[in-house]
Amino acid sequence: MKTLDINHLTKRYSSSSNYAINDISFSCESGKIYGFFGPNGSGKTTTINIVSTMLAPTSGDVYVCGYSIRKDKDSIRKLIGLSAQKQSINWFLNVFQNIDVYSSIKNKRVRHNKIEELLSEFGLLEKRNLSVDDLSGGELKRIEIIRALLSDPKLLFVDEPTVGVDPIGAKKISTYLRKMASCGSTILVASHDLEAIENILDNVIFINKGKIISEGGYSEFLYTFSHGIKAHIKTRSTPNLPASLITKYLISINDNIITVILKNSDNITSELQHVQELLISEGVIIEDLQIESPSLRDAFINIVENGAHNV
DSSP states (O other), X not given: OEEEEEEEEEEOOTTOSSOSEEEEEEEEETTOEEEEEOOTTSSHHHHHHHXXXXXXXXXEEEEETTEETTTOHHHHHTTEEEEOSSOOOOTTSBHHHHHHTTOOOOOHHHHHHHHHHHHHHTTOGGGTTSBGGGSOHHHHHXXXXXXXXXXXXXXXXXXXXXXXXXXXXXXXXXXXXXXXXXXXXXXXXXXXXXXXXXXXXXEEEXXXXXXXXXXXXXXXXXXXXXXXXXXXXXXXXXXXXXXXXXXXXXXXXXXXXXXXXXXXXXXXXXXXXXXHXXXXXXXXXXXXXXXXXXXXXXXXXXXXXXXXOOO
């Protein structure tokens, strides 16, 4: 089921001749976590602000669970949660009060039980009565996320969820986002802390210069835009490489270590075996083999620096 459906969305600010977003379309299904990535100024924030009904589009439409942002703003606001990058902490309230004041749950007992449940999930229950002045930056970020989760949103936007958060806090956030997705929520994560979130993603949407560059599965994205899997093969001595190996693979040699880039993600084992057989046929003695998987960071940099086009 589509939770979010964006159709030919465009936004141009009156003060600029350029489009912040230019005819973008994509959809998101329930129960999945999407990485929504792009460099600064790419159009991420504009897109999120339109979907969350805080900004009107120039043209196009957005549907959240079938409701249009042009006709059904009030219905959409009840279905979404937003944890923005910019903090909105009230410094005159304690931890519990900072969450409680933003809740739309009318029943006090239900509301307070939900807040305590989330404080426990995020490791903040013992700090519920503390002043927010006593919290770290990472703990303040967790409060922002808890507030976005209170209404059990069908669609959740999380902007930079792990900035300033220590590894334990980042793990708690990632674990809970995965739990939400397993219960049917749709989650869009915008982040530059790629290593902290890459293991929870199902899909990636990449936007650059107001255009969608890629939309699809996480693994597919990595193998399309990264340099592929790298096999670092340590040999007994600096080898003479067979021509068939040089022409087929991108190769570098550093002393007695050969680095081979494997692009065929569907059959890596067979491809790697073929490389080793070619080397052995030339009398190369292999002492060690290390595999380096493609990373989200590599793919991100490759798109931006090399100007990858829409796929």
